[in-house]
Amino acid sequence: MDPRSEVLLRQADLFQGSLLLTGLPADDLLGTLPNARGWSWHAGDFDTLGTRFPERVHFGT
Secondary structure (H helix, E strand, O other): OOHHHHHHHHOHHHOOOOEEEEOOOOOOHHHHOOOEEEEEOOHHHHHHHHHHOOOOEEEOO
16 A cells, blocks of 8 residues: 555544545555545546546546
């Protein structure tokens, strides 16, 4: 898991409601945080995440 994701997961109890993650890495962070959605500007990461979480990740620049 990406170190950025590990930092968030150590404090996951702080994220009880909806959460928008920007620039998220292509790991299992969205799978661990069920109320989170992701927004990515990196096409490769978006492709990976979009395959696993098609309704929860968006691409934009």
